Amino acid sequence: MKILLIGASGTIGQAVAKALSNEHQVIAANYSGGDVNVDLGNKTSIQAMLDNVGKVDAIVSTAGLANFAPLAELSDADYELALANKLMGQVNLLRLGQNYLNDNGSVTFTSGILSREPMQGSAVIAMANGALESYVKAAALELDNVRINTVSPIFVKETMAMMGMDTEGGLSADDTAKAYVAAVTGSMTGETLDAPEYV
Template sequence: MKILLIGASGTIGQAVAKALATDHEVIAANYSGEGFKVDIGNPESIRALLARVGKVDAIVSTAGLANFSPLSEFTDADYQLALNNKLMGQINLMRLGREYLNQDGSVTLTSGVLSREPMPGSGVISMANGALESYVKASALELDAIRFNVVAPVFVKETMAMMGMDTEGGLSADDTAKAYLAAVTGAMHGQTLDAPDYV
């Protein structure tokens, strides 16, 4: 398969690229770094990327920005970032990208465990993650030519270690990538794939 991977230079993205590249052609796209350039917060940037890449069999996103902050300190900009990037940025990958998918293609987005297991400071991230999961479930009812799913990672051990956190409750990026591989190669549709279930 020919797979467009957005966020390929991130911690999870690199692991997903490695997992997919064993049997598939992976086209990397990033906000910065190697590969095609794209800003998922800008629909025109997504359109330009899709026009350059052309037809693919799958689109996978491990991208999406949103900030941690105490609820009382969230600014208008914090909410807009989560809505425009983490939420609509990924939704637009399906909205705009479905025309570039080959028959029986798939789109896989990224939410996260904070949709159902929030923590202090996760307000806008939990909001975006929960909205993504609901959107995928509802949209799948009207999509019959493509499969549409979302992966919900838990905290990634490599990121936790970088932040000086205890990695005990985390999952490695390589193990997290197994859920994305399942979403791309499996038959599920309208599902939230919890990453620990695929280890």
């Protein structure tokens, strides 16, 4: 399969690229570097990326920006970033990308555990994640010849270690990548794949 991977330079993205590239052609899309560049928060940039890459069998997003901050300190800009990038950036990958998918192609988003297990400071991230999961469930009802799913990672051990956190409750990027492989190569649609279930 020819797979377009957005966020390929990130911690999860690198692991997904490695897991998929054994058997598939992976085109790496990043804000800078990679095979093609894209600003996920810019619809015109997404369109240009798709025009550049052409037809693919799958689109996978491991990208999406949103800020941690206490509820009382969240600014308009914090909400706008989560909505424009983490949420609509990925939604636009389907809206525009479905025209570039081969028959029975798939789109895979990234949400996250904070939609169902929030923590203090996670309000805008939880909002975007929950919206993505609901969107996928509803959009799948109306899509023909396109599968759409979202992967919900828990905290990644490598990121936790970098932040000086205890990594015991996390999941490695390589193990997290297994859920993305399942989404791309499986037959499910309209699903949220909880990463720990695919280890």
